[in-house]
Amino acid sequence: MKPSVLVYRDIPDDILTRLSAECDVHRVAEIDPDIDPSVKPLLAGADAILGSGGKIDARFLAMAPKLRVASTITVGYDNFDVSALSARNVVLMHTPDVLTETVADATMALVLATARKMIISSERVKRGEWTESITPDWYGCDVHHKTMGIAGMGRIGDALARRAHCGFGMKVLYNARSRHEKTEKAYQAEYRSLNALLAESDFVCITLPLTAETRHLFGREQFEKMKRSAILVNIGRGAVIDEAALAQALKDKTILAAGLDVFEQEPLPPDSPLLSLDNVVLMPHIGSATHETRYAMAACAADNVLRALKGDVSQNCVNPQAQQQ
Ligand code: 8YV
Secondary structure (H helix, E strand, O other): OOOEEEEOOOOOHHHHHHHHHHOEEEEOOOOOOOOOHHHHHHHHOOOEEEEOOOOEOHHHHHOOOOOOEEEEOOOOOOOEOHHHHHHOOOEEEOOOOOOHHHHHHHHHHHHHHHHOOHHHHHHHHHOOOOOOOOOHHHOOOOOOOOEEEEEOOOHHHHHHHHHHHHHHOOEEEEEOOOOOHHHHHHHOOEEOOHHHHHHHOOEEEEOOOOOOOOOOOEOHHHHHHOOOOOEEEEOOOHHHEOHHHHHHHHHOOOOOEEEEOOOOOOOOOOOOHHHHOOOEEEOOOOOOOOHHHHHHHHHHHHHHHHHHHOOOOOOOEOOHHHOOO
């Protein structure tokens, strides 16, 4: 009998066909049986799940007694309770590498768009406000040859350091749990404590995952340590920042501006104080959202399912030790 895979996100047809050759594929729009109770029987029979989003914890796992593989079409996996998965011998597969360059591009784009006031300028042009030579209120600030501080130095942090150093002649500082000698050597990146990074950087770019240690790592105290001319960019996870404190800091001009791709609650709620500020650029979590990269992520996640179901967790597995012997 073929293993049963529950797919809870849209994935390209050719990838579904590949999956269907080896598995019984069931497609649902929603993985949470509390939201769509019709998912319950499919979940009860699923050997693997493939998709993104949802809260996959012990309560969810209790409804999926046969589950062996959870494959997320993301690199981040903060919505999974990894200990609960491991306790049940469910392996968690994710999609690192394939999105690194695309997310680093988006981060640099956010840096530039925020510093050079590109979004607000475009809105002003569309409103018919460009009626004479621009005045200094349209001016932004330079990016090239400034100092970029990167919080978190994983694959995306390294790709961002390369862009900043090689493309924009920037000085790169970073903070991470450990030293990254390759990045230091390749891009003359210098390690700093978080406080020193905050004090010295013109651009602070967050590429951190969300964990118990990083939740609300950036709040009022941290914004006060930054330069008043500094720009904060977040491409990691929204809850790494205390968003209410950030909105206040932007309002008070404690820091100059922010460029955000991720939020504590997504989609951003209509009453978010960020929506009424003109010194913030807001993107709807588009870091990896190109046709090419979203295809590559779906293909990677499907291949992860096929390999993991055969017992191969040598690549892209968060908890290989969870594999049932
Ligand atoms: C995802 C992301 O594409 O991979 C991640 O961790 O944050 C994005 O690239 C997005 O979460 C899909 O919903």
